[in-house]
Amino acid sequence: MKISNPVLTGFHADPSMIRVEDTYYIANSTFDWFPGVRLHESKDLVHWNTLPSPLSRVSQLDMRGNPSSGGIWAPDLSYADGKFWLVYTDVKITEGSFKDCVNYLVTATDIRGPWSDPIRINGVGFDSSLFHDDDGRKYLVQQTWDFREYHHAFNGITLTEFDTATMRLKPETARTLWDGTAVKVVEGPHIYKKDGWYYLFAAEGGTMYEHQESVARSKTLDERSFEVMPGNPFLGNYDTPDFYLQKQGHGALVDTPSGEWYYASLCARPWHHDIEPVHGVRGWCTLGRETSIQKVEWDEDGWPRVVGGRGGQRYVEAPKDAIETVAPESRDEHDEFEADALGVNWNTLRVPFTEAMGSVGGGKLTLRGQGSLCNLFELSLVARRWQAFNFDAETKVEFDPNSYMQMAGLTNYYNTLCWSWAFVTWDEKRETRVIEVAQNDFDQYTSFLKDEAIVVPPSAKAVWLRVKVRTKYYSYEYSFDGENFTEIPVKLDAKLLSDDYVNQRYGGFFTGAFVGLACVDLSGYGATADFDHFDYRELPDGE
Template sequence: MRISNPVLSGFNPDPSIIRVEDTYYIATSTFEWFPGVQIHESKDLVNWHLITHPLDTVEFVDMAGNPDSGGVWAPDLSYADGRYWLVFSDVKIVDGPYKDVHNYLITAEDIRGPWSKPIELNGVGFDASLFHDDDGRKYLVQQTWDHREYLQPFHGISLTELDLKTMKLMPQTARTIYEGTDIRLLEGPHIYKIDRLYYLFAAQGGTTYTHQEVVSRSRSLDALSFETQPGEVFLTNFDTPRSYLQKQGHGSLVATPRGEWYYASLASRPWNRPQESSIDPRGWNPLGRETAIQKVQWDSDGWPHIIGGHGGQRYVEAPQGVEEHRWPRTYLEKDDFDEPALNINFNTLRIPFSDELGSLTERPGFLRLFGREALNSRFTQAHVARRWQSFNFDAEIKLAFNPWSYQQAAGLTSYYNTRHYSMIEVTWDEKRETRVIEIIENNRNHLRSYLKDAAIEIPDDIEFVYLKVKVRRQTYSYAYSFDGSTWIDIPVTLDAAILSDDYVLQTMGGFFTGAFTGMAAVDYGGYRIPADFDYFRYTELDTEE
């Protein structure tokens, strides 16, 4: 067996990996998408299976109004004292001198829950993790934020002890233990105690093509006691521009039962337009930051190294003595909405799916969405979507929708955030007094309607309209059908780069998610008219990218 990277395709960044007996778990960031935190399970580090989202009600995380790429950052999953511990951040400000972070802790005896009510810990910085020392003491380790304009905002890695009786931090114990290197932008810390030494793994360089993971160590947890690993950096693709994986860095370490070591990190797979250099710009990543796993070896001085070099490898040797364990698929290619709950792969924005947004029972066999706010809204979008997880796929819906105003629309989305998305929609043309199919695109918050007066008229006797998006790596397009078998391609080709971290980064500070495709209903006139979706089909056209 071998590990084929990325092991978690599509938007799955900031992996926190642990092993409990013979099972591995990875928790990843979800930002403004609800429910919060994805947890995948594996028996062999090769095959992974999505099993749960711990933050599944507003009691755990309330993100209404959160900015794009705010919300749930860098969850830290650990296991100690017979319990799973999960630390996560809810980030309320992304741009500007302040971050306004709320860090929480929840626990559970079973990885699938129930999870305890959140305990708010502090807000001094994001990317918090919990270190369980072998003497029973526990510490919160975190990036520390500094708003002062004359100092570095990433103010080192701090450590604060947790009082296990009150489950509150003891701020009088807080100290900075590591300030990083001249690369700066230090974040994503995790501490491990190995052979009586404390090892601190942390990311630096920013989560772009300059991203990297740096290792330091100390014999104590005293202030500024950690020393940086000499020689080359532990993991980076800054100087490996032609590597299949890019942006590797932020992640965590795990040991197998036989004492082999692996490191799970975020990674991206960029593509370039034909006329572009493969080095600058290094590429565009609509799939967002994914999760990759590299194998680690330790040298005679007790320092870790990525096998194959600090640029990592696409294919990695799997653990020894483990049989391959394949999981049943959690997502059927076609979802007919016959179940009373959404499939685990579907997400909503900022708030949970509820009667406020729609219903799976009002019209049996359909997902009914009530028209709500526009796709620019940070509060109440009736929008159910799933990640892009392949460079080449088709997604298709069957929709019944009867608008009577141009302020009403429902259809199939391709979405990055409130400023970058497109939609093939059924809406109303008041001049022709008929339903029409239109394509809209929001690019840096500038809306464009592609068809305008040439919007496609829907015959009065047609109840269902079939809509499709066809993603082909660098571009994507839309098609429609009135019978579900004869498809008509609309001659509008859209640039997939607009739905990438790299494009959004050019004008915004929040660029941490990935492209989604899904179903949406808009009625900003406030009448909440329903849109009924009979099915959603997602078909990947290749597996070897």
């Protein structure tokens, strides 16, 4: 078998990978999307199945009011003492000198839960991980955030002993293990112990095209005792601009039962417009930061090296002892909303799906109109990741607005600043329901059809809406019978839904594009929209 990278497509950043007996698990960041932390499992590192998220209750995670790309940054999954440990950070500020982050710990004896309520640990910095030493002691390892304008914000890697008797840190034991290299922006630390050495893996260079993974080691956990690996970095694509995978770094190391080694890291796959220089622009990553896995070998001096070179490989040999894992062959999905809970691929923003947003089950998803798609507090939106460059997504909606302030439809969404949608609303001049397409580009809102909005016939009980995403551009279609679709003549640039575009003007650019369903009622009367189904179908690249 071959590992085909990325192994987790679409927004699956900051992978924390572990092995428990013959099973591998990956935990990924979810930022402001709920539920918190995305989990997958596999026995062969090739095929992966999605597990229930561990943070599904407000008692574990309350992100109401969090900014876009705040929330869960770089969770750390580990296993020791017969249970799973999950450390995660809730970041409350993304712009400016402060982050106001809080680190929490939850545990479970079964990866599928139930997971405990959280223990608040500290707020020293984000990207925290828990290291279980072989003498039974445990340590929190974390990026250290320095808000002082005359210091670099990324102030090294801090280690603090964790007392399992009290389930609290010992602040007096805190020390800086490593300041990082001259590349700066040292974050995402994990410690591993092998042959008497403590190996520190940490990301550097920021999470864009200069991103890399660095390695240092020490015989002790003393302050600033770590030496950097000769030939560092361990992994990175800053000098391989034409390679299929970019931005690799920030991840976790794992060994197989038979002694092979693999490293999971975030990665991205940029595309370019035809008029753009591929090395100058570097590209647009609409699928966000995904997860890749590279094979690792140890050199004669005991340093880890990526097989094929530090740029990595698209196709990687699977473990010799891999147990073939049964997983869905396709990411296509058709949901008729028969279940009374949303499926594992659905997400809401900041808080769980509640009665304030609507209800699901019995063959429909009902959304109750709340705030706009820019709202940080009250929003009726359910969405799933873009996981392919080319796909169609379709829904059928019944909606009877009586004001232009009431809207419901199909959205493609990056964050509160950048999104678009095709929606049903009310035209008070013509006194009729209409279909409009609008886009929010860094809060520059544009209604494309205006007075030419498409009239919904009075006889049409429902409206079908479809989006056709074709890598660089996407467009919306509508139908009144579900069979004959008409393309709306608005061609939208997909780059507006990419990390790279958002990064130009906003500091929280860590997620990826989503497609979903939304209902807005700015009049405050809670108009409801019934969605009959949602269909997501991927197409091969190039179609």
